[in-house]
Amino acid sequence: MASNKLSFILSTFILVVYQCVIPLNAQLQVGFYNGVCDFVEIMIKEEVRDAFILDRGVAAGLVRMHFHDCFVRGCDGSVLIDSTPSNQAEKDAPANNPSLRGFEVIDDAKSRLEFLCPGIVSCADILAYAARDSVEITGGPGYDVPAGRRDGRISSSREASANLPSPALGVNQLIQAFANKGLRPDEMVTLSGAHTIGRSHCISFSNRLFNFNTTTTQDPSMDPSYAAQLAQQCPQGSISNPNLVVPMDPSTPTIMDTCYYDNILANRGLFTSDQTLLANPSTANQVIQNAQNPLLWQNKFADAMVRMGQIGVLTGDAGEIRANCRVINN
Known part of the structure; x- marks a missing residue:
């Protein structure tokens, strides 16, 4: 009896510890842009809605893009960066190209937000909001998105291939x-x-x-x-x-x-x-x-x-707020 009780206590302790592997990031907050760039979420939702009207498949693309972003270097918007002659970026890794789509939705949202609130809203946060809106517009649950992510400056197709789970995995x-x-x-x-x-x-x-x-x-x-x-x-x-x-x-x-x-x-x-x-x-x-x-x-x-949206996020002074989601700042 005592052995069973001890086993239960140990199992409970292990479960609690395991659940705390990724604690909620205290620097991410719901309503992070309130007062500094109002209507952020409304604008992004409008862009997702307009794109969904033209192509219903874009919602799945945005959810998948958020997942693929978070599993490589954390949720830092690095999946949005374009390749250059000297670097093949995440989006061009075999696991992402040609399967990812919806980049233009993020571009359009970023353009609107840069016009109204230049240098304020990160591409990583735009993607997290767009994924939430895509879930909701297809009949899934709505939920609050803690924001305050900053954008990464590194994007590597090799890292994408190494980190993204293959559809052939057991x-x-x-x-x-x-x-x-x-x-x-x-x-x-x-x-x-x-x-x-x-x-x-x-x-x-x-x-x-x-x-x-x-x-x-x-x-x-x-x-x-x-x-x-x-x-x-x-x-x-x-x-x-x-x-x-x-x-x-x-x-x-x-x-x-x-x-x-x-x-x-x-x-x-x-x-x-x-x-x-x-x-x-x-x-x-x-x-x-x-x-x-x-x-x-x-x-x-x-x-x-x-x-998932809090995996490896950059906050505070880390990273940057990209002016163009496809290109790191100079």
């Missing part, structure tokens, strides 16, 4: 990749739910259809009828065509809902990194919970986005 590799950024396994499963919106290029999952391993051509964990459908959409001879894309959630590709988890339970996860969530009892239980309780997932997703 569950243990995913858990480690997120733990490296201070995020828990349950937050990994929760954030993976963003795959309920958006699209993927065929080459990102084609190995599951045509060249799985030395003994089988097709991934046996994939529903055969779904695999046949994907093989029609992504013929083997043209999988590298950048124009060939499929929705990550065929049923509701522009709605932020829990169909992603339903798809996994039906063996219709598009990526290995999606379907592998069933390979671990703990992450599989999270998938089931999220599928059964959409409101619970929405609340967890909002919390996880806020925590």
Whole structure:
């Protein structure tokens, strides 16, 4: 009995310590721009809305861009920097090009804000707000975004390739990749739910259809009828065509809902990194919970986005406020 009690206390202590890997950054604040550049959030929301009217897929692009920014050097807007003759930037890494989109939304928001409040609002904060607005406009939860990030001055495609989780990762590799950024396994499963919106290029999952391993051509964990459908959409001879894309959630590709988890339970996860969530009892239980309780997932997703948005942020005198999100200041 005493041993069980001690085990419970130790488990609780470990959980508390693990949850505190990334404490809330005290220098990030909700309403950070109040009084110095009012209407920041309204202007960014307008730009996201206008872009969404023209192309519903841009919302998924902005959410993905925020994620890819935060996992490389932290949430510092470095994913927005253009390559130069002497440096290949993050946005041109294989994991980002051609999959990332929505850069023009950030550009337009920055232009408006620089006109009204020059040198005040960081590109990193604009991206964090735009990701939140993209979640909300597609039916997901609204949430407050603590701001005060400053922009980084370094952007490297090599660092992007080294830090961004591959769609071919197994569950243990995913858990480690997120733990490296201070995020828990349950937050990994929760954030993976963003795959309920958006699209993927065929080459990102084609190995599951045509060249799985030395003994089988097709991934046996994939529903055969779904695999046949994907093989029609992504013929083997043209999988590298950048124009060939499929929705990550065929049923509701522009709605932020829990169909992603339903798809996994039906063996219709598009990526290995999606379907592998069933390979671990703990992450599989999270998938089931999220599928059964959409409101619970929405609340967890909002919390996880806020925590992710604080990875490695630059604040105070660190970094800079870029005048143009694509170019570091001189």
